[in-house]
Amino acid sequence: MLDVVAWVHVADRRMLAVRARGRDLLYLPGGKREAGEGDWAALSREVREELAVELDRDSFRPLGVVHAPAHDQPAHTCVRMACFTAGFRGRIGPAGEIDECVYVGADERDLLAPAARAAFDLAASHGLVG
Template structure:
């Protein structure tokens, strides 16, 4: 299983998604937790790295848990 955190940002009933240059797959921005890192610290770091946006500590609210087959990975991952 891959443990990832994602930033769900909804404005006017639209959800923010992104894609890497040259790729055709969109995704919700976020990433993998580093050892000992909190959920909040992970999202702040990943969003800064991916989108050059600084999230404010304390502004993040848990949205839910989602489990699915990882894109491009063997079944069960």
């Protein structure tokens, strides 16, 4: 089981997704915790590394947890992804291992990796995307 954190950022009812170098599907910004990191520390670090923006601690809120098959991992590997929303400072752009940032609508949901699709559905259940 991969245990990860993800930032759900929505603009104009479309969800931000990223393409990491060498990946065919889109993922949410975020990733694995380092030793001793909590959700806030891990997510703020990952988003800074991937998008070169600073998340706002005061607006950091849990959205929910999704489970899905892991993409590009050995068979039967699953992902537990804790999803959070937060405001940010800076200008979103690809950094580190990220090649592309895009906003995905309901008609492009199939471009997302399975866990990101589950997160999209979670955001939809909260009325954030459509």
